[in-house]
Amino acid sequence: xxxxxxxxxxxxxxxxxxxxxxxxxxxxxxxxxxxxxxxxxxxxxxxxxxxxxxxxxxxxxxxxxxxxxxxxxxxxxxxxxxxxxxxxxxxxxxxxxxxxxxxxxxxxxxxxxxxxxxxxxxxxxxxxxxxxxxxxxxxxxxxxxxxxxxxxxxxxxxxxxxxxxxxxxxxxxxxxxxxxxxxxxxxxxxxxxxxxxxxxxxxxxxxxxxxxxxxxxxxxxxxxxxxxxxxxxxxxxxxxxxxxxxxxxxxxxxxxxxxxxxxxxxxxxxxxxxxxxxxxxxxxxxxxxxxxxxxxxxxxxxxxxx
Amino acid sequence: xxxxxxxxxxxxxxxxxxxxxxxxxxxxxxxxxxxxxxxxxxxxxxxxxxxxxxxxxxxxxxxxxxxxxxxxxxxxxxxxxxxxxxxxxxxxxxxxxxxxxxxxxxxxxxxxxxxxxxxxxxxxxxxxxxxxxxxxxxxxxxxxxxxxxxxxxxxxxxxxxxxxxxxxxxxxxxxxxxxxxxxxxxxxxxxxxxxxxxxxxxxxxxxxxxxxxxx
Numbered sequence: 001x002x003x004x005x006x007x008x009x010x011x012x013x014x015x016x017x018x019x020x021x022x023x024x025x026x027x028x029x030x031x032x033x034x035x036x037x038x039x040x041x042x043x044x045x046x047x048x049x050x051x052x053x054x055x056x057x058x059x060x061x062x063x064x065x066x067x068x069x070x071x072x073x074x075x076x077x078x079x080x081x082x083x084x085x086x087x088x089x090x091x092x093x094x095x096x097x098x099x100x101x102x103x104x105x106x107x108x109x110x111x112x113x114x115x116x117x118x119x120x121x122x123x124x125x126x127x128x129x130x131x132x133x134x135x136x137x138x139x140x141x142x143x144x145x146x147x148x149x150x151x152x153x154x155x156x157x158x159x160x161x162x163x164x165x166x167x168x169x170x171x172x173x174x175x176x177x178x179x180x181x182x183x184x185x186x187x188x189x190x191x192x193x194x195x196x197x198x199x200x201x202x203x204x205x206x207x208x209x210x211x212x213x214x215x216x217x218x219x220x221x222x223x224x225x226x227x228x229x230x231x232x233x234x235x236x237x238x239x240x241x242x243x244x245x246x247x248x249x250x251x252x253x254x255x256x257x258x259x260x261x262x263x264x265x266x267x268x269x270x271x272x273x274x275x276x277x278x279x280x281x282x283x284x285x286x287x288x289x290x291x292x293x294x295x296x297x298x299x300x301x302x303x304x305x306x
Numbered sequence: 307x308x309x310x311x312x313x314x315x316x317x318x319x320x321x322x323x324x325x326x327x328x329x330x331x332x333x334x335x336x337x338x339x340x341x342x343x344x345x346x347x348x349x350x351x352x353x354x355x356x357x358x359x360x361x362x363x364x365x366x367x368x369x370x371x372x373x374x375x376x377x378x379x380x381x382x383x384x385x386x387x388x389x390x391x392x393x394x395x396x397x398x399x400x401x402x403x404x405x406x407x408x409x410x411x412x413x414x415x416x417x418x419x420x421x422x423x424x425x426x427x428x429x430x431x432x433x434x435x436x437x438x439x440x441x442x443x444x445x446x447x448x449x450x451x452x453x454x455x456x457x458x459x460x461x462x463x464x465x466x467x468x469x470x471x472x473x474x475x476x477x478x479x480x481x482x483x484x485x486x487x488x489x490x491x492x493x494x495x496x497x498x499x500x501x502x503x504x505x506x507x508x509x510x511x512x513x514x515x516x517x518x519x520x521x
Contacts, residue, residue, distance in 0.1 A: 037389075043386050056359055060427065061426055216396055
């Protein structure tokens with residue numbers, strides 16, 4: 001697709017959307033903490049608590065230094081989230097919200113998905129704490145496992161549309177809710193949404209940062225400014241993932257209200273699953289991911305090609 | 307003991323490993339004469355920072371004594387400390403409140419010092435129970451620290467044996483008020499009087515076996 005606005009103006013708008021996504025991600029996190037609190041019979045924190053936590057981490061003095069990759073890892077993490085957001089239409093039909101989509105951006109986005117995690121692995125490995133490499137080895141082995149169903153679902157969607165452009169994929173689903181790929185190709189949708197739970201590292205796939213085993217996994221040594229940058233990166237990344245899944249399977253959106261509702265639904269799918277299931281061990285989660293979602297994904301691709 | 311890591315900015319340890327001739331470099335803390343002039347903007351910014359710090363306390367999940375059992379109900383539905391922004395953090399790098407929960411044996415004191423010095427500044431400490439004030443029921447024990455204040459600066463004491471969770475919540479709220487007023491400066495005093503604190507710690511800890519200052 002062609003850019004509707006001058007490139008500089010579009011860049012300014014996109015920078016604004018990155019900050020909006022940061023705030024939206026933090027508020028989503030706050031709403032989740034409130035809801036989980038209510039489920040457990042507590043009052044729960046105020047919904048702006050993640051914003052306060054982020055600012056608090058910024059106002060602490062950084063006291064550790066472990067080398068250059070340790071510094072760069074939060075930046076890599078943030079770039080991974082921002083990169084996905086920048087090359088994806090947020091609301092279709094509103095020129096300022098369409099960002100820098102181009103043909104083949106689905107492939108680019110799949111690279112950005114793993115860029116942040118690999119940079120994070122390099123940086124956390126330099127932290128020197130033994131829990132960091134344990135978390136990293138768990139996270140990376142789980143990542144290779146959920147990559148497969150996720151990639152298969154993407155292939156199914158791209159094959160059905162005949163295009164790797166997200167804008168084209170969204171346009172192909174504009175007929176009504178029956179045209180959404182979640183209902184057009186439910187097998188690919190199921191595989192992708194199971195992979196999303198693993199991607200968000202919610203239960204049952206949350207052994208990476210399992211609080212009762214390895215304190216917080218890869219980010220054990222991160223503090224103060226590093227941690228605040230990492231929290232920002234993660235919340236942008238979360239929102240970007242929600243937008244991607246909305247665009248691929250829920251038909252995108254043409255209104256701001258639709259954007260809020262659909263991203264909320266995508267995010268809360270992982271929370272609902274996480275509230276019900278206990279935690280897998282690493283080999284259990286890999287065995288599960290390579291068995292059921294992968295088979296469902298292959299069936300989804302076969303359904304398109306048949 | 308004679309570990310010297312030059313990439314750490316804060317404390318330079320004397321060649322013999324002792325702290326007798328140690329130097330603390332600037333940037334670690336601000337002494338009275340190093341404080342920037344109080345501009346109106348700085349005042350307002352300091353107030354905002356203190357409000358934010360007070361409303362987001364992360365307690366390091368480390369129970370030193372029997373008082374730790376009173377910390378657990380705070381997370382549950384009856385008392386729910388998360389509603390005032392207090393959460394537990396599993397590592398010392400990501401926490402800024404240390405609760406000395408109950409009696410402190412000499413062996414535990416060593417670990418508490420390590421955890422406390424690794425926390426990013428500003429950081430606060432809470433003494434939970436009478437044992438942290440005067441030894442409590444362990445006043446004649448051979449292996450228990452009687453006054454924790456001699457070894458670590460404590461910002462708030464919560465008296466009782468054991469204090470109820472309501473008392474803990476009240477204590478934490480008092481700590482929050484103190485932070486908002488900018489008076490909870492135990493971390494700064496610790497660094498300014500590091501020689502005294504370290505000398506006291508070395509008096510009781512016979513098997514030191516860790517760096518002179520843990521970062």
